Amino acid sequence: MAQINENGVENTVTINDNVETIKSKKRKATFTWYIFLLPSFIGILLFMAYPIVESFRLSFFKSNGTIESFIGLRNFQLVLTSKTFWNTVWNTFFIGFFQIFITIPLGFIFASLINSVRRGQNFFKVVYFLPNVTSIVAAAMIFQFVLHPEMGVANYALNAIGLPTSTWFSDPSTAKWGVILLAVWHWIGFVIIICLANLQAISPEMYEAAKIDGASGLQQWLFITIPNMSGTFAFLLITGWIGSLQRFNEVYVLGGPNGSPARSIQTMGAFIYERGFTGFEFGIASAATYIMFVIILIFTFINLRVSRMQL
């Protein structure tokens, strides 16, 4: 680039080839980070994207893993007309509804109580959070003993206070409640911690102003705390439902792939496992997986609209 100075002499500005421009430096830096991203990106492609596409392809085939034949939409038809599948949908929603309906309010109440005590908050946080740290598989095995018809702590306690006992996992009507109890016990620690985080973020000035206006503790809780928790409740609702609709581990431990007794605790995930991995019906399992995906998608969309949660 040439410029004329005040003496009428032409100034020539040349760019040394060895000098890096800011633009090229930025390009290089970006390139470096792309290289860092590459291994995880390849992993995502291989272990997430490919299985999703392959599963979709399989859903149109009758396949036992090695021998395949194209059957179009027949797998979807079989699953959608299967009473067993709709029974698993019912079980999944039943267990999920009561888990969420019980855990979120109960967890919020516990969180409020913990938040209101002056000493020992950390102790209570740890104690209540411990179940959530425990593996759900291990917890399910322990709950088999807790809810044992003859030796279980639950029946012992019920008997001690004069209430009728149950055979729990040996009765289709109570087996679901056994799973709900386990799910509530396991999830409540998480709910408490999330609620506590929100509770501690509510401005103290609001409570001070309410006190000056003469609001009681209950009124403060009802009209300041709860409205300020709406975002947290929405988050717990959405994540809780997604987790509930994917439920598999604990029902597999408690009732096997066919959700004993009499398929009373078989969930959609267990149905997929039963047809795919015990019966070599990978096409049906894949079709059921996509139907489950659509159910979760629709239900989550409804939840988002109902809770007015911003993503």
Added chain:
Amino acid sequence: MKQVKSVWLMLLFALVITVLTVGCSSDDTAGDDGSETNEDAVEGDWDGQTIKVQLIGDFDLEDSTDPITGETTQGLQVIKDEFESQHPGATVEFIIMPWEGYTEKTQAMITSGEADVYQMPGIADFAAQGVVEPLEPYIEEDPDFDLDRFIDNQVDGWKALGPDSDELGIYGLPFLGDARFIAYDKQLFDEWGVEYLSEYPTMDEVTEKAKQMTGENPVTGEKNYGIWFRGDWSSAFTLINLAEGQNGSWGSGFAWDEIEFNFDSPEMVSGLEWLLEMQEYAPDGLVSDQGSEKWLTPDNDIAIMLNQGPGDTIMSAYAQGLGDRIAIAQEFKNDEGVGGMFAGSPITMAKDSENKDLAWEWMKFATSETVQQYIFEEANGMPAIQAAETWDSYAKVENLMDPTMEAMSTPWTPRYPWASSQPRFILTSEVEAALTGERSAQEAVEKAQVESEEWLENRN
């Protein structure tokens, strides 16, 4: 400065990739047992040949201590050393997998050609896929090999249909034996003053004795139960055996397009009604596999246990000091002396094995006395060969092993072809529905029949 930082980042990245590459790459110089391939192997007929052998269950490569008996057991290394010394130049590598999810893991392995020899309980499904080698040509051409070495019915039990064949053929050799039988506690029988079960008990005999031993034990004062059976996972097989005991059957056929179910037969209905009656003499919880926690302990409170297996019974009984207290009777047999679920594991050769001759050598070796004795004495498994009856280790546990060998020679063969397919789960769920009062016995088996037939129709 930034350029220097960038160079360091690149170096760090290169280091991470190198570590990952080295860590994740297969090591051709090491077996799956972690031991290095014997590069100094003696040159011989098998020079440079390697076979990979997949095994399922509680096998250990190294010596270990048994958690039940407390005794030190030898690892598979001794078997590997023995085979390699008999076949100079050959190398054996073991791939051990747990029982959990073995079917899908085997499917994945055989699809990707991971091993040459497989332990394969679900042989019928795999033979139909054409992924395992038919063994008749090897058996016929090998003068050193005789099928008479196996316990009666073991070879027939594992016969399967190939992808294009109409007749059952040999695709696997019996490797691990297994059986189902009725076990009982002689001490409880003595305390109640009840005569022991006969060698081949009938349903009426079991009913009568189970009734007599339910209630307060006249000697200990403890609550006793006359009978227990698992009401969930294996209940379909318990019911099928009851039908067999009445000269009924589960149905007929082996290929899917030939199968016919008899789930709603009169024998199945009366079998399920019998189970409902027996439930009254059992502890609560058998539908969820509960109530039998004291079995095989000195505090046992159950007299008769239906549908038991040797792996969970024999060595466990001896480990608890109950070897003489526990006894075994046969499952219900039909008028021809046949009945009970055929179980165990055969070994098979992968169709795409590159060292089939060596694989065959391994299969012969695995069914020889050397390996079968190792399985019995070191790996808590049941042998599949008749020679077991001559071993000293067998003599020590003879009172439980004799009836087990009898049970292994008289099951229903070939293995129920639907044993790991949807009809099994349909029937299991309906047995559970009956046991939990959801349906009557008649309604339950009729529903199982209809659903199984619908499934079969859609499958074919």
